[in-house]
Amino acid sequence: MFSKLNIKARLLLFVCLVTVVSFSVTVCVISFKAFHSSREETLAYTREMAYRHGGEVGAQIQTAADAARFMAEAMAGLASDGTPPERARLNALLKGVFDKNPDFWAVYTGWEKDALDGRDASFVDTPGSNxxxxxxxxxLRGVSGNTLSTLKTYAKDDPKGKWYWIPMTSGHVYVSEPNVYNVGGKDRMLVSIVAPIRVNGKSVGVCGVDYGMDRFAAMVGEIAPMGSGYAALVSNEGKVAAYPSAEAVGKNIRELGMGDKVAAAVAGGEETRFVSSANALGKEAFTVFTPIAIDGCATPWSLAVTVPMDKVLAGARHIRNISILIGVVSVLAMVLVVHLLTGAMILRPIHQVSEGMRDIAEGEADLTKRLAIARQDEIGHLAGWFNTFMGNLHGVISDASRSAREVGKASETLSGISGTLSEATQETEDRVAEVADAARTLSDNIDAVSAAMEQASANVNTVATATEEMTSTITEVAGQAESARGVSETAVRQSTGASEKMGRLDVAAADIGKVTEAISEISEQTNLLALNATIEAARAGEAGKGFAVVAGEIKALSNQTADATREIRERIAGIQQVASESVSEIKGVAGTIRQVDGIIAAIATAVEEQSAATGEIARNISQAAGGIGHVKDNLGESAGLASRISGEIADVNQAAGEINRSSSEVQASAGNLAGLSEGLGGLVVRFKL
Incomplete structure (x- = not known):
């Protein structure tokens, strides 16, 4: 969009932007300084007012504090003389101070037990004593006059007794929080200013006065900074003692929207200031809290002065508005001046140069024309450089005309050369196509032979595999035959051993038979002896009965032995018969095994001969497979060479085609060049040289 603007519009836009930015910055700086200056002036004004009026309020509190301190020092002096003062005299002292200060609502003193004269028991319920x-x-000040009564006593931890215990323990003047008391039949807000009575460095009692807040409220109510501001009186603990709004009196400043930071500054007797909308005005305002100093007081109060920000910044806003108005008027004036100057001093000469250029461009394209130079500024320099450009352009166009003619001649020559090259290339493509056909035929034949050799190689490999399997089988049969031969030999040896053992068993059985015969004979003799013993026992009568019993037992055992011997003899006879039969059968088995061993030996011999023949066949087949492999490798190399020849022929054919296409392109380019040469010649002719 900016590129479509003319020079005048661009200059105006640029000047306007620069002027607006400059005046905006100026207005901002002026406004900032004005606002800052206004804030500083307001701060100084507000602080001065706060300290001034705070001093006035402080003077009233100081008067009460001085009165309390005077009474405390006077009573301390009387108590330290050595002669205890009369209580009536002290009552008169209090009354004198009370009568001289009509703003005091109460004047009082309180002593510890027996601290005054050590005779409290003598003054029970007397005037001024409890x-x-x-x-x-x-x-107390009342409607019917001043009256003398006694103070209430409070425990040390009772908040109501702070007015007594704080000055007693701290040794400093204490300004209490404002509290409401019924005085003269009417509720009044009072503040207690209490001073300690110190005798020999020890607090023995207090003296104090109660001051009415009406006086302070009237003083604070008269403070109106800038006509619409206000002031507030705040106690040390943040309790509002005087405020434009009666509902806020007696509340803590935290309840009015002021934070702990402000409350801490008030409690510490420090100055603080802030901008906030939490105020009686209900809008943004500037507030300054200043401490009210009381001699010897550790709990100072503070006076707050609040000024509305619209009043504070009114002067700064006025300066800002005036600055903005001046800036707007200045911008408009600057735009008008720039508009007039650019039209007269810049745009008019440029238009003159532009008209001269248009005359040259839209006329007869006469390169001999030149602009008149009547100025020595940038416009004159522009016309001079334009004339120089036209002179250089005249030379360039002349050279272009000569070059166009030379290019035309060169394009004709190039066109003829490219035509000849195209014909030669076409002939080369035809010859290459014939060679490619022959190469493809050779490659096909080699592929066919290679396939046949591949099949033969596969068949030979199959036979070789079968031969190897048969050789393996024969070898396994030979191994099995050899194993069977070993087994048969072992069986022969074992059967021979068994036959021998059965023979020895027969001999052993015969020996056992002889032993059993001997046992049988012994049994018969034993039986005979038992019979004789029985006969002898019968002869012996009663004395031989025991021996007869033994002889009977021996006879029974002899009979059992004879029976067992007969049974053993029968068993041995059976064993001898079985052993004889086993020996015969084992001998038959051994003969059969020897026959099997002979047959197995014959089989092993035949298998070895067959294995040797099969190995020879396998070696011959392996040699045949190797020969076929060599033939196959040679055919593969031949096929590779044929493929390479075919590829190279294809590359030659492709190169020839590219040459042919390049020749056509060169011929076409030569034609285009000739056309461009004619066009350039036509353009050059349009210029007047």
């Missing part, structure tokens, strides 16, 4: 006799005098 039921325990402690001196607790209190002067």
């Amino acid at each position: 039921g325990e006799g402690r001196y607790q005098a209190l002067w």
Whole structure:
């Protein structure tokens, strides 16, 4: 979009942007400084007002504090003289201070037990003394006049007794929080200012006054900074003692939207300031808290002064608005001046040069024309450089005309050469095509032979495999025959051994038979002896009965032995018969095994001869397979050579085709060049040289 603007519009736009930015920055700087200056001036003004009015409020509190301190020091002096002061005299002292200060609502003193004169028991319920006799005098201002009564006593941890215990323990003047008391039949907000009574460096009691907050509220209410601001009086603990809104009096500043930071600054007696909308104005305002210093007081109060920000910044906003107005007027004036100057001093000479150029461009293309130079500024330089450009262009066009004629002649020569080259290339393509056909035929024949050799090689490999399997089988049969031969030999040996053992068994059985015969004879003799013993026992009568019994037992055992011997003899006879039969059968088996061994030996011999013949066949087949492999490798190499020849022929054919196409392109380019030469000549003719 910017590129479509003319020079005048661009200049105006640029000047406007620069001017607007410059004035905007200027206005911002002026406004910032004005706002900053206004804030600083307002801060100084507000602080001055806060400290000034805070001093006025502080003077009132200081008066009460001085009165309390005066009474405390006077009573301490009387108590330290050695002669205890009379309580009536102290009552008169309190009344004198009370009468001289009509702003005091109460004046009082409170002493520890027996700390005044050591005679509390003698003053029970006397004027200024309580039921325990402690001196607790209190002067109150009422409707019917001033009255003397006694103070209430509080435990040390009772919050209501802070007015007494804080100055007693701290030794400093204490300004209490504002509290509501019923005085003269009416609720009033009072503040207690209490000073400790110190005798010999020890706190023995307090003196204090109660000051009405009405006086402070009136003083604070008169403070109106910049006409619409306000002031507030805040106690040390953040309790509002005076405020434009009556509902806020007695509340803590935290309840009014002020944070812990402000409350901490007030409690520490420090100055603090902030901008906030939490105020009685209900809008953004600037607030300054300044401490109110009280001599010897550890719990200072603070006076807050609040100024609305619209008042604070009113002057700065006015300066800003004036600056903006001046900036707008200045920008408009600058635009008008630039508009007039650019039209008269810049655009008009440029238009003159432009008209001269258009006359040359739209006329007869006369390169001999030149612009008139009547200026020495940038416009004159532009016309001079344009004339120089036209002179250089005249030379360039002349050279282009000569070059166009030479290019035309060269294009004709190039066209003839490319035609001759195209014919030669076509003839080469035809010859290459014939060679390619022959190479493909040779490759096909080699492929056929290679396939046949491949089949033969496969058949030979099959036979070789079968031969190898048969050789393996024969070898296995030979091994099995040899194993069977070994087994048969072992069987012969074992049968021979068994036959021998059976013979020895027969002999042993015969020997056992002889032993059994001997045992049988012994049994018969034993039986005979038992019979004789029985006869002798019968002869012996009663004395031989025991021997007869033994002889009977021996006879029974002899009979059992004879029976067992007969049974053994029968068994041995059976064993001898079986052994004889086994020996005969084992001899028959051994003969049969020897026959089998002979047959197996014959089989092993035949298998060895067959294995040797099969091995010879396998070696011959392996040699045949090797020969076929060599033939196959040679055919593969021949096929590879034929394929390479075919590929190279194809490359030659492709190269010839590319040459032919290049020749055609050269011929076409020569034609185009001739056309361009004619066109360039036509363009050059249009210029007047």
